Amino acid sequence: MSRRILLAAFSSEDDVLGAVRTARAQGLRILDLYAPYAGHGLDEALGLRRSRLPWVCFWAAVIGAFLKLWFEFWTMAVSWPVNVGGKPWNSLPAFVPVTFEVMVLSAGISTVVAFLVVERLRPGKPTRVPMPGVTDDRFVLVVEQSDAAFDLRRVERLFRDCNAVTMEERLEEG
């Protein structure tokens, strides 16, 4: 399915913030915003939900720590107990440092991997940017021309009032 979309480029964070708020107030369907850096307050203005990645981090930490602690217990007390200076087989306090390190490692790696998976980022992925400069200094707001009631002239005027630098109407490929 192809959609008709309108791309509006802005040169400053404040302008695009105003444009996002205007678009939301006018009930336009914002498909995405492309930005060279994470601006202040844009998440909120776009109404983006808080990411659930902290849960991945939390559970990866819990699982990683539990598995490592179990492994330490198993190797030291079950598989081949070795008497080291008369210390008990299950030297739980001595197992804490490695458990902690593995917890951090598992949480960190899992969070990043989960991020790459949900965002479908991978090495060598073909680049698809909406306009040149979007990784330099351009903010590009993409709205869908959702129905017949979408008045292109009026929307263009709205964005021009928000200091849009360029605007472009495009038929989405795919």
Added chain:
Amino acid sequence: MDDARTLTPPLVLGNKSPARVTEDICAAMEHKPSPAWWAALLIALAFLLLGAVAVSYQIATGIGTWGLNRTVGWAFDITNFVFWIGIGHAGTLISAILFLLRQRWRTSVNRSAEAMTIFAVICAGIFPVIHMGRPWLALWMFPYPNTRGPLWINYRSPLVWDAFAIGTYFTISLVFWYVGLIPDFATIRDRSKSAWRRRIAGFLSLGWNGSYRTWNRYETVYVLLAGLATPLVVSVHTIVSWDFATSVIPGWHTTIFPPYFVAGAIFSGLAMVLTLMLVARKTMRLEDYITHRHVGAMCKLIIATSGMVALAYLTEFFTAFYSGNPYEQFAFVNRMSGPFGWAYAVMVGCNVLVPQLLWFQRVRSNFLVVFVISLFINVGMWFERFVIIVTSLHRDYLPSSWSGYTPTPIEIATLLGSFGLFFTCFLLFCRFLPVIAMAEVKGVLKIGRDVHGSSQPLPPIVAPDAEEVLTCRQAAPIRFAQGEEGAQG
């Protein structure tokens, strides 16, 4: 906010636009390197070669090539290990702890400080491995099923804790650094004229296109990694200090070691950050990005950590005196006035006395003096580790087993080689990667400037009803034309 007098001073000077930031930072990568860079690289490579020869020789011959003896079993190698790990810690302080504390000036220095961490941990990691004597058996440090039982590693040993701590620290630092680099790789990819650079940066940018949904999650990942790295950095040097503190050697067996080591690590690392930054800002024309404010802030952190280190030195003496333990007391008298008293004097002079000059505003604003002070601290912190390790070992309990220690040329060459490795890596980093986190600096350009841009007041935030909040998230990803140029098809 509108009153100019109430504005905080700008973090980046020169009234730069985001496009200008891209230009400035990418210039170092796109132009031919200066003769000074080549000269520095050749010197660093020469030292690296010296180190490689020394390490090859000592691996082929055995660690009898070192000045160690039955009493002094740890000396230069472990000193270098602790020194380099300590250097790394300031990078994590700047990248993670200052991020969580919302110290936004860190954006100008965090990329290179994180790079410093990674290279320092690489240098550090070499020493325990060559200390093994048979480094090809280093894999025995891992708990893998083997044909010897399987005989597992001993999880009660601080040396095993250390292997896990350093391994985790290196991995998390590298991941944190790379995650920070992804948006900058996309910037390089989209502006580069060289096909090779575009291809490599494109590969490394993972297809980043600046979509705000990605940014939203990216920011979350960044906070999580910072939150993980903060306790991690404290744990790493704590565990390093346990290598010593869990023994029964007078001068080592003390509970003050973990905080003492962590403070010392950050102290030495900040000095190394200053050493590198002051050179980089001059040679790479980053004066607008690394300003008096950044250097001043780091000088103040150095004063604070120098105070902590000084307190630890005093506390150690007091504890020894108050313990009533003659061996402990002797260890500290010997440390100050024994055969290595000169090293102790160097350590106190460089770490406690010299940094006090930074209390003066005039000293802090004279970068040449700050640079020299940072070198003194680097030297002093190396000697701190040397003093802790060698003076505690060389005269422990029985006078009949006392001995001395003199490093051999092989050990000195190995130390110089580690500096060669560190600076080779750092110089290559300066040449091939953005030394300043562009995407982060662009976000702080407005700080301390007049509000510009939109002249109209911003419309209010729409009260989000449940359905509308989800529109942006639910919309199917937009498919733009794909292209090498990164432009519209």
